[in-house]
Amino acid sequence: MGEKISLTHSESLLHEERTSVTAWFQEVLRETHARVRDCVPGPAEYKDVALVVAAGTLAAGVACRALMLRGATVLEQRGLSAPIAASSRLEYSIVPLSRENLAGAIQTVNESFRHGWPYLRPGRDLRASLEATGCPRTVASGELNAKYWVAVDKQNRVLGTTGIYEMAEDAAEAGWVGWLGVGNAYRGHGVGRALINHTIEAARAEGKDFLRLYTSNHRAEVAAQSLYDSVGLKIYRTEPHFIPFSGLKIHYRELKLH
Numbered sequence: 001m002g003e004k005i006s007l008t009h010s011e012s013l014l015h016e017e018r019t020s021v022t023a024w025f026q027e028v029l030r031e032t033h034a035r036v037r038d039c040v041p042g043p044a045e046y047k048d049v050a051l052v053v054a055a056g057t058l059a060a061g062v063a064c065r066a067l068m069l070r071g072a073t074v075l076e077q078r079g080l081s082a083p084i085a086a087s088s089r090l091e092y093s094i095v096p097l098s099r100e101n102l103a104g105a106i107q108t109v110n111e112s113f114r115h116g117w118p119y120l121r122p123g124r125d126l127r128a129s130l131e132a133t134g135c136p137r138t139v140a141s142g143e144l145n146a147k148y149w150v151a152v153d154k155q156n157r158v159l160g161t162t163g164i165y166e167m168a169e170d171a172a173e174a175g176w177v178g179w180l181g182v183g184n185a186y187r188g189h190g191v192g193r194a195l196i197n198h199t200i201e202a203a204r205a206e207g208k209d210f211l212r213l214y215t216s217n218h219r220a221e222v223a224a225q226s227l228y229d230s231v232g233l234k235i236y237r238t239e240p241h242f243i244p245f246s247g248l249k250i251h252y253r254e255l256k257l258h
């Protein structure tokens with residue numbers, strides 16, 4: 001016979017309370033399991049398997065998300081993806097697009113023109129400008145001899161992009177601005193102005209009479225309109241955007257260079 005254990009009054013109350021909480025918790029689990037199980041479609045014998053798979057997938061998703069967040073924090077702490085503070089002074093130079101800065105340039109230009117997805121593919125044009133064959137879309141739409149530059153800081157991070165190309169119909173007199181954009185984190189520091197001034201000088205150095213571009217009244221391009229106005233790139237033609245019913249308009253602008 002086992003020894004009889006006698007509990008004090010307070011010990012037995014505590015024991016009862018623990019037992020009842022545990023019982024209540026088990027009951028809730030049982031009920032929840034039964035309800036969730038009822039909701040799972042399919043034959044009864046597979047319902048538990050489906051529940052285990054769903055729970056596993058959910059747990060894996062949560063774990064991945066946690067790892068990604070941790071990875072981003074680590075990168076930021078190492079300064080690899082840390083945005084430059086708005087008050088810091090940016091030091092950069094404008095250099096030709098090259099294979100070394102291509103990936104950063106594509107990332108920047110895609111970010112700047114995200115509002116035009118999916119009909120704009122600026123990254124493709126940048127890549128094609130480094131290849132002898134050119135880009136089929138670019139060639140088909142008459143854009144020729146494209147050259148691009150990037151603004152890079154001391155760590156070789158690409159802050160912004162610009163370019164110049166010719167159109168078959170006015171190649172003798174004009175250069176066109178291509179993919180002027182500044183990464184979100186670097187805007188408002190004068191990079192965009194430096195890039196458009198660089199493009200103006202490049203067109204002048206090529207002996208062009210005009211620098212032209214087309215832009216739109218899309219709200220993501222509002223900042224560009226005051227930049228263009230301020231350097232004398234004036235609207236000379238406006239037409240409806242090719243996306244119907246959008247209310248969007250295309251503005252053509254030009255600057256006389258001589």
Ligand SMILES: CC(C)(COP(=O)(O)OP(=O)(O)OC[C@H]1O[C@@H](n2cnc3c(N)ncnc32)[C@H](O)[C@@H]1OP(=O)(O)O)[C@@H](O)C(=O)NCCC(=O)NCCS
Pocket residue numbers: 112113180181182183186187188189190191192193194214215216220221222223224226227230
């Ligand atoms: C347009 C863009 C390149 C400007 O780059 P940025 O480095 O921020 O510009 P800057 O700091 O050099 O500012 C130059 C001028 O742009 C205009 N500008 C810049 N930010 C602006 C804003 N938030 N609102 C209105 N105008 C703005 C101002 O005229 C400014 O001149 P100021 O500083 O003397 O006032 C950038 O906003 C961008 O990449 N936009 C999305 C892509 C795009 O629209 N490209 C052109 C399509 S045709």
